[in-house]
Amino acid sequence: MNFVEKKILEEGRVEGEDILKVDSFLNHQIDVEFLNEIGKRFKELFKDQKVDKILTVEASGIAIACICAQYFNVPVVFAKKMDSKNLDKETYESEVYSFTKAKHYTIKISKRYLGRGENVLFIDDFLANGRAALGIKNIVDQAGANLVGIGIVIEKGFQEGRAILDDLGINLHSLAIIEKMEKGKISFKSL
Amino acid sequence: MNFVEKKILEEGRVEGEDILKVDSFLNHQIDVEFLNEIGKRFKELFKDQKVDKILTVEASGIAIACICAQYFNVPVVFAKKMDSKNLDKETYESEVYSFTKAKHYTIKISKRYLGRGENVLFIDDFLANGRAALGIKNIVDQAGANLVGIGIVIEKGFQEGRAILDDLGINLHSLAIIEKMEKGKISFKSL
Numbered sequence: 001m002n003f004v005e006k007k008i009l010e011e012g013r014v015e016g017e018d019i020l021k022v023d024s025f026l027n028h029q030i031d032v033e034f035l036n037e038i039g040k041r042f043k044e045l046f047k048d049q050k051v052d053k054i055l056t057v058e059a060s061g062i063a064i065a066c067i068c069a070q071y072f073n074v075p076v077v078f079a080k081k082m083d084s085k086n087l088d089k090e091t092y093e094s095e096v097y098s099f100t101k102a103k104h105y106t107i108k109i110s111k112r113y114l115g116r117g118e119n120v121l122f123i124d125d126f127l128a129n130g131r132a133a134l135g136i137k138n139i140v141d142q143a144g145a146n147l148v149g150i151g152i153v154i155e156k157g158f159q160e161g162r163a164i165l166d167d168l169g170i171n172l173h174s175l176a177i178i179e180k181m182e183k184g185k186i187s188f189k190s191l
Numbered sequence: 192m193n194f195v196e197k198k199i200l201e202e203g204r205v206e207g208e209d210i211l212k213v214d215s216f217l218n219h220q221i222d223v224e225f226l227n228e229i230g231k232r233f234k235e236l237f238k239d240q241k242v243d244k245i246l247t248v249e250a251s252g253i254a255i256a257c258i259c260a261q262y263f264n265v266p267v268v269f270a271k272k273m274d275s276k277n278l279d280k281e282t283y284e285s286e287v288y289s290f291t292k293a294k295h296y297t298i299k300i301s302k303r304y305l306g307r308g309e310n311v312l313f314i315d316d317f318l319a320n321g322r323a324a325l326g327i328k329n330i331v332d333q334a335g336a337n338l339v340g341i342g343i344v345i346e347k348g349f350q351e352g353r354a355i356l357d358d359l360g361i362n363l364h365s366l367a368i369i370e371k372m373e374k375g376k377i378s379f380k381s382l
Contacts, residue, residue, distance in 0.1 A: 058250040
């Protein structure tokens with residue numbers, strides 16, 4: 001069992017059939033030391049990739065992306081989900097469907113901060129149905145940049161995200177893949 | 192001139208009378224090395240305070256708070272602004288008025304992650320009218336925790352935030368205080 005699986009078993013809480021709450025360390029309260037371990041691990045996993053920039057989506061991806069960026073020595077750009085009066089007019093945009101919230105939202109990145117030929121690593125907390133990752137892939141394509149990989153902390157292996165990203169030939173690494181959550185008991189797929 | 196003032200002059204863009212855009216390094220693209228300098232500086236400024244936890248507000252405060260937390264060896268908790276299906280039912284809440292967006296929003300922190308007697312440092316990117324800081328102060332008071340200080344990267348010194356927080360006796364440090372922005376030219380108050 002790796003350090004991410006261990007943390008999930010120790011601190012995660014299962015609610016209902018498919019909600020895993022990790023808000024004690026990942027997306028409300030943040031265990032910064034744990035994120036540093038994640039940063040080291042992603043650096044190992046993507047050591048053969050040239051990475052110029054790390055992308056993520058607000059809000060829960062920001063902490064992970066920023067701590068990870070320290071191991072790659074690159075800047076972070078986070079896609080905006082919320083309306084922001086201060087965002088540039090010139091943006092790359094993609095519409096994303098959230099199954100959790102059962103609605104569409106638009107993610108946006110200013111054209112100033114993503115350029116042709118840049119090598120981009122997308123980092124996020126969860127992969128489930130893969131829609132946020134597809135939205136980022138779409139924005140990276142619009143910019144003429146290269147998506148060199150996707151690093152996910154927790155993948156819901158019983159949902160379709162991985163199959164969709166595999167079909168696109170995307171280099172995907174998850175640090176923990178949940179096989180099932182039955183009656184509050186979590187089991188993992190081997191990595 | 193300190194490193195924050197220098198960065199603002201080099202990379203900030205003034206739009207209209209009172210909008211300072213710092214999205215190339217602070218709140219859209221993020222210069223993680225620069226944030227590390229900020230973390231070191233806040234650690235110096237608050238070296239006499241016992242800090243158990245750093246609080247911030249999503250989304251733009253998260254990056255700064257997490258990098259800073261590495262210098263204090265404490266966890267971060269970020270207040271949620273967006274509706275989140277996954278947030279606990281039991282929350283501390285405060286209503287905040289945003290002058291930038293001209294609307295009220297509610298910030299929430301789960302009661303699990305803020306406790307009686309905890310010593311809290313609030314970190315944020317901007318201080319203008321002080322409403323987000325007041326919202327956090329209100330939540331900290333509800334929890335019976337102690338607000339030991341507020342660390343701000345950029346203060347708009349021509350707005351009322353500081354006066355309001357001074358009246359409450361709050362220990363406030365800003366790394367750059369803008370005196371005025373006239374015709375695109377930024378001048379700073381001495382710290």
